[in-house]
Amino acid sequence: MFSQSLFEDHQDMSTQLGFFSFPPNCNNMGISTTTSTTLPFIGYNQHTLKTLTMIPPSFDHNSLNIESTHDPRHKEDLTTSIFGGPHLLSLQKSNPNTWAWGEVHERSNIIKRSREFDLDHHNLGVSSIKMKKIKSSRRKVREPRFCFKTMSDVDVLDDGYKWRKYGQKVVKNTQHPRSYYRCTQDNCRVKKRVERLAEDPRMVITTYEGRHVHSPSQDEEDSQASSQLNNLLW
DNA sequence: CGTTTTTGACCAGCGC
DNA sequence: GCGCTGGTCAAAAACG
Numbered sequence: 001m002f003s004q005s006l007f008e009d010h011q012d013m014s015t016q017l018g019f020f021s022f023p024p025n026c027n028n029m030g031i032s033t034t035t036s037t038t039l040p041f042i043g044y045n046q047h048t049l050k051t052l053t054m055i056p057p058s059f060d061h062n063s064l065n066i067e068s069t070h071d072p073r074h075k076e077d078l079t080t081s082i083f084g085g086p087h088l089l090s091l092q093k094s095n096p097n098t099w100a101w102g103e104v105h106e107r108s109n110i111i112k113r114s115r116e117f118d119l120d121h122h123n124l125g126v127s128s129i130k131m132k133k134i135k136s137s138r139r140k141v142r143e144p145r146f147c148f149k150t151m152s153d154v155d156v157l158d159d160g161y162k163w164r165k166y167g168q169k170v171v172k173n174t175q176h177p178r179s180y181y182r183c184t185q186d187n188c189r190v191k192k193r194v195e196r197l198a199e200d201p202r203m204v205i206t207t208y209e210g211r212h213v214h215s216p217s218q219d220e221e222d223s224q225a226s227s228q229l230n231n232l233l234w
Numbered sequence: 235c236g237t238t239t240t241t242g243a244c245c246a247g248c249g250c
Numbered sequence: 251g252c253g254c255t256g257g258t259c260a261a262a263a264a265c266g
Contacts, residue, residue, distance in 0.1 A: 164237085164238065164239085165238070165239055165240080166239090166257095166258070166259080166260095167240095167241085167257065167258060167259080168239090168240075168241075169255090169256065169257070169258095171255085171256075172254090172255065172256090178256085178257095180257070180258075184237095184238095193257095
């Protein structure tokens with residue numbers, strides 16, 4: 001269910017997936033035992049304007065009017081409903097440790113740019129000026145990415161991978177700096193950003209970009225929490 | 235001494 | 251075109 005195939009769009013220029021807030025009373029991984037296998041994931045890919053979903057088997061699909069398939073091409077209805085405006089998906093179940101809620105934000109300016117890019121790419125092919133510009137830029141192709149929100153005292157959550165910090169930046173209108181990390185594995189270009197939520201500094205926002213080309217480090221302590229997070233993320 | 239973190243500089247993209 | 255901002259680089263410092 002939580003397969004990597006959700007993140008197939010490597011041409012994506014600006015992916016913004018849904019935020020996830022985990023129950024505040026779980027451990028510092030933000031994931032309780034029951035959450036790791038049943039947490040729904042509802043995200044949004046801004047380049048293709050399609051919604052990516054992970055829906056647990058027990059989820060009442062009728063309540064959101066979506067099918068139990070994980071093929072993003074079949075989620076147009078949900079996409080439409082989400083982008084009526086800032087949208088809060090209430091996924092609260094009877095057990096508060098099972099699910100929290102997911103929130104999807106609209107960033108219309110990026111959506112517009114993504115559409116333009118799509119059009120150029122389609123009409124002019126890969127030799128278009130825009131593509132050359134993208135290729136020559138330092139940022140190059142934006143890898144697929146997603147983020148989640150965790151209530152935690154520690155900034156960097158142990159996800160089983162080894163990271164090297166390569167930058168830190170104070171972001172405007174926030175009192176806490178954003179940290180930039182890269183996976184230390186050779187040939188693995190996965191990056192992650194860690195920052196604290198301005199509105200609630202108790203919350204850590206972790207953003208992953210790209211896909212690991214390897215398994216999590218085995219010499220790290222093989223905590224239950226990190227293996228559960230790996231199951232969820234990759 | 236090898237690895238990781240820190241931090242100021244640099245650069246690209248975007249809005250005006 | 252210019253200034254602002256976020257992301258990255260890379261040299262120096264810190265760490266183990």
